[in-house]
Amino acid sequence: MGTLYDELVDYGGEVFGREHLETLRECVQCGKCTGGCPSGRNTALRTRKLMQMALLDLREEIFNAPELWFCSTCYTCYERCPKGVKVTDIIRTIRNLAAKEGHMSVPHRMIGVYVMKTGHAVPIGPDQMKLREAVGLDSQPPTAQKHKDQLEQVQTIFKTTGYDAMIDFDWDTMTLKGMAKK
Amino acid sequence: MAKEAEAETREYAYFLGCITPNRYPGIEAATKRILKEFGIGTQEMIGASCCPAPGVFGSFDMHTWLPVAARNLAIAEEMDLEIVVTCNGCYGSLQEADHLLRENTKLREKTNAILGKFGREFKGTTKVNHSIVVLHDVIGLERLKEAVTKPMTDVNVAVHYGCHFLKPREVRGHGSSETPYILEDLMQVTGAKTPEYKDKLMCCGAGGGNRTADSVQSLEWMRQKLVSAIEAGCDCMVHPCAFCHLQLDRGQTEMEQAFGVFFNFPILFTTQFLGLAMGLSEKELGLDAQTTTMPEKLLK
Numbered sequence: 001m002g003t004l005y006d007e008l009v010d011y012g013g014e015v016f017g018r019e020h021l022e023t024l025r026e027c028v029q030c031g032k033c034t035g036g037c038p039s040g041r042n043t044a045l046r047t048r049k050l051m052q053m054a055l056l057d058l059r060e061e062i063f064n065a066p067e068l069w070f071c072s073t074c075y076t077c078y079e080r081c082p083k084g085v086k087v088t089d090i091i092r093t094i095r096n097l098a099a100k101e102g103h104m105s106v107p108h109r110m111i112g113v114y115v116m117k118t119g120h121a122v123p124i125g126p127d128q129m130k131l132r133e134a135v136g137l138d139s140q141p142p143t144a145q146k147h148k149d150q151l152e153q154v155q156t157i158f159k160t161t162g163y164d165a166m167i168d169f170d171w172d173t174m175t176l177k178g179m180a181k182k
Numbered sequence: 183m184a185k186e187a188e189a190e191t192r193e194y195a196y197f198l199g200c201i202t203p204n205r206y207p208g209i210e211a212a213t214k215r216i217l218k219e220f221g222i223g224t225q226e227m228i229g230a231s232c233c234p235a236p237g238v239f240g241s242f243d244m245h246t247w248l249p250v251a252a253r254n255l256a257i258a259e260e261m262d263l264e265i266v267v268t269c270n271g272c273y274g275s276l277q278e279a280d281h282l283l284r285e286n287t288k289l290r291e292k293t294n295a296i297l298g299k300f301g302r303e304f305k306g307t308t309k310v311n312h313s314i315v316v317l318h319d320v321i322g323l324e325r326l327k328e329a330v331t332k333p334m335t336d337v338n339v340a341v342h343y344g345c346h347f348l349k350p351r352e353v354r355g356h357g358s359s360e361t362p363y364i365l366e367d368l369m370q371v372t373g374a375k376t377p378e379y380k381d382k383l384m385c386c387g388a389g390g391g392n393r394t395a396d397s398v399q400s401l402e403w404m405r406q407k408l409v410s411a412i413e414a415g416c417d418c419m420v421h422p423c424a425f426c427h428l429q430l431d432r433g434q435t436e437m438e439q440a441f442g443v444f445f446n447f448p449i450l451f452t453t454q455f456l457g458l459a460m461g462l463s464e465k466e467l468g469l470d471a472q473t474t475t476m477p478e479k480l481l482k
Binding site: 012014015016017038039041042043066069070071072073074075076078079088091092093095096099100104105107108111112115119120121122123124128131132134135136137141142143144147149150151152153154156157158160161163166 | 207231392428
């Protein structure tokens with residue numbers, strides 16, 4: 001197996017193009033990313049440190065760092081980096097690799113559950129239908145949650161890419177394995 | 183005149199996403215109403231799903247994020263219409279997916295192999311527009327100004343852009359992400375002032391799964407942002423993003439639970455604010471059904 005850097009370039013490169021991920025090599029540890037980071041103001045997230053950890057191949061350390069998940073993907077660092085490092089997309093790629101190895105919290109897995117069940121990360125319920133009626137809209141929008149055949153298309157995507165297996169989704173109970181109400 | 187005639191026959195596919203239709207339908211009602219006022223139609227996208235959230239699904243598995251977004255784009259392509267959105271998350275997700283799939287043939291083939299399982303295809307024939315850009319560039323400031331019946335001259339608005347409307351600028355194409363102007367322009371047509379405030383360009387704290395990872399910590403970013411707007415003398419916050427709206431409005435109840443203070447700082451989506459200035463009622467805009475209450479100043 002190659003280094004974490006190689007994996008990032010291979011995996012993220014397929015989506016963003018290899019050059020995009022290869023910008024990681026340009027990092028000079030100036031810290032401008034960290035200085036402008038709204039998360040770093042309040043959390044242990046040090047963007048510069050994440051970049052250095054990735055370059056030093058500290059694979060397990062970076063995958064297990066809770067602060068990896070405290071980036072809001074605001075792109076401030078991405079915009080300001082004087083070396084053109086595509087920081088936010090590199091962080092998203094690191095997260096993808098971490099998630100594939102099971103580093104994903106239950107609340108984060110649940111977002112996938114809602115989408116597989118309803119087509120929406122934030123589904124509608126009876127109370128919200130009343131809110132819609134109060135502003136003169138149909139009680140339910142014509143989205144995937146309303147149309148079963150359309151929802152099945154979304155579910156087909158999740159099955160094809162293996163997202164269901166990645167989060168331990170159980171199609172019989174329509175929630176995470178072991179989470180169904182008894 | 184020709185430009186105006188063109189604008190009057192325009193139709194968009196309205197990509198609703200999740201939070202606009204399922205939590206804050208006032209944003210949907212306000213947007214449809216105002217666009218219609220200027221002769222712009224919005225058509226429903228039957229079967230559209232979650233965009234899906236770019237910082238969330240893009241963080242977990244970009245190979246699932248992309249085909250779900252591509253399916254949504256394909257629905258608009260089948261309608262032969264450009265897309266309009268009311269959420270920066272939807273904007274970020276759909277515009278980025280469209281951009282990547284147009285540029286990368288291999289990625290497009292891989293994505294279309296999945297969409298082909300249910301007879302859909304991404305062709306690259308739609309365009310993803312943000313509703314505030316339609317207001318600013320298609321309707322135009324002059325026509326908006328003419329429609330203002332209740333000027334907001336004594337109102338100070340804290341403009342909040344959110345992140346994915348402006349960034350990354352190489353994809354969004356709205357110029358500098360450090361000196362944006364669209365929201366300021368839109369507020370000024372109502373007569374409102376837009377004071378600079380310390381954390382104007384700061385994220386609301388919700389994106390990228392951060393709100394889900396640690397909600398109290400994400401509320402703290404928002405608390406700092408709201409304090410800096412209040413200290414600058416602002417009366418309310420106006421923004422272009424349904425997801426920010428959820429954090430900034432409902433988050434104020436959660437902030438009360440977490441920190442023991444209820445700010446009740448009014449939060450409005452851009453078309454809700456413009457709706458008030460054009461004489462629509464609080465109820466028609468869904469502003470009577472949210473966490474934060476509107477002050478007399480905005481309703482007079």
